[in-house]
Amino acid sequence: MSASHGSANASFHAIEWHHQSLRLLDQRVLPHEHKVHEYTTASAVADAIRDMVVRGAPAIGIAAAYGYALDALAGRDLQAAYKVLAESRPTAVNLFWALERMAGIGSDDPHALVAEARRIHEEDIAANLAMGQFGASVIGENAVIYTHCNTGALATGGHGTALGVIRSAYADNKVTQVYAGETRPWLQGARLTAWELMQDNIPVSLVCDGAAAQLFKREKVDWVIVGADRITANGDVANKIGTYSLAVLAKHHGINVMVVAPTTTFDPSLASGDDIPIEQRPQEEVTSLFGHPVAPAGCKAINPSFDVTPAGLIDVIATEKGLIMQPDAESVALLLAR
Incomplete structure (x- = not known):
């Protein structure tokens, strides 16, 4: 099951969780190309954040939360996932807030962490509308x-x-x-x-x-x-x-x-x-x-x-x-x- 979000009338999804992977619309090639990349590791998501595939403080936070959940799904070291994601961009505080919230669950249960990342995503949309x-x-x-x-x-x-x-x-x-x-x-x-x-x-x-x-x-x-x-x-x-x-x-x-x-x-x-x-x-x-x-x-x-x-x-x-x-x-x- 996929979760996709955009503005009420947007014909695109910048961030999409799909079958235990993260899809990001490559913002480096817009508006002339519509290219979507798929990610399955925290380090790859960190590279996407650093390389500006995804950008904008709230979107960076959401992507990092999903990146953290990806490593939980694969049974990888979550402290290492936190570190590599935290080092991707230094100025946007949403990045650190999202990672703290993910780590704050105090569990490495992948389903709980995926659910938390999706909550962060949904709450951001609700906050934007407000x-x-x-x-x-x-x-x-x-x-x-x-x-x-x-x-x-x-x-x-x-x-x-x-x-x-x-x-x-x-x-x-x-x-x-x-x-x-x-x-x-x-x-x-x-x-x-x-x-x-x-x-x-x-x-x-x-x-x-x-x-x-x-x-x-x-x-x-x-x-x-x-x-x-x-x-x-x-x-x-x-x-x-x-x-x-x-x-x-x-x-x-x-x-x-x-x-x-x-x-x-x-x-x-x-x-x-x-x-x-x-x-x-x-x-x-x-x-x-x-x-x-x-x-x-x-x-x-x-x-x-x-x-x-x-x-x-x-x-x-x-x-x-x-x-x-x-x-x-x-x-x-x-x-x-x-």
């Missing part, structure tokens, strides 16, 4: 929204975080236009977000990352809506590189900023964004494009995968438990205590 409604509730009529990276059914169990809010607001007839930043160097906005929105017939225009300031100055934009990979106790947010600059631009132009993330993305053990480990990815991702060099041979590059947006630049954080307006340490603690 935060979609909470986030949409503060968006006014005829809204124009700018989003960054991919935060939809591809990055989550289904429906999406920031894209889930956009989907929900569009269903409420509140959204007239979405701008998707291309999101260098992996172009998740161009390849994935534009594709998802076009699947749902939501009006979208692609924007070069460097054109955001000009767009904000010349056109009506009401909201910048993004996801998160980690949120600290004071409301600082780590997200895809380029988010911080968007928040600064939004502040200058009087545009609201919304971060959309499940409570599993919060890491109250870290006081502020200064404490978040930032993943540094290979230079070649910047100096070449899909294997084709774009910079001179031997040119050095920096490639931080994430940046940190201070809470003071964020107007609202939408979660499945409700909204945090003007986030700070007190308002974050109040919501997490619910």
